[in-house]
Amino acid sequence: AQSVTQLGSHVSVSEGALVLLRCNYSSSVPPYLFWYVQYPNQGLQLLLKYTSAATLVKGINGFEAEFKKSETSFHLTKPSAHMSDAAEYFCAVSDNDYKLSFGAGTTVTVRA
């Protein structure tokens, strides 16, 4: 069974600084990997997904993530944080058994 670990439940960054959210997964087969974002009182919105086509995946709002099989990681980055990036971010993994396993989430706050 697959599982996901997100390191750091809260991350605080200054506006304009790098955003780095860490995600490690365990899976017995090559996985599908996803990052979702949740703004306050809203549902989850897909940021990006890895489906084996390319190890560096670009998503919406300037985010990207790199799949590193040797490290079993799929960290999310954005070069320059904006106030609108304040939200909760979830990493998720699927073994293509049509079910997702989610990490516990990382809340990002952006300081002016």
Add this chain to the structure above:
Amino acid sequence: DAGITQSPRHKVTETGTPVTLRCHQTENHRYMYWYRQDPGHGLRLIHYSYGVKDTDKGEVSDGYSVSRSKTEDFLLTLESATSSQTSVYFCAIRVGGADVETQYFGPGTRLLVL
């Protein structure tokens, strides 16, 4: 917008009462899911459906049942609500083929069990 609606959006109920949450989709997707979201746990799968009258349990299915009598609707029932079922419930649909399967989520239902 993946064409998913959930009703009600907010519900307050008392311990021991039955509660049914509805998920409706407009695009005839085969797979539908129910998750609950709790602080520190992310989202956890309750039940999912892979077709009309075809359902299976997820990670946290105890105390929940589901039904799917038509493609567009997936119902989640708490037979006798408990305070531990206070949570935010999300419905999702699976879109795409085997290489691009992606789940899209509804707006959520906030349930408070007193």
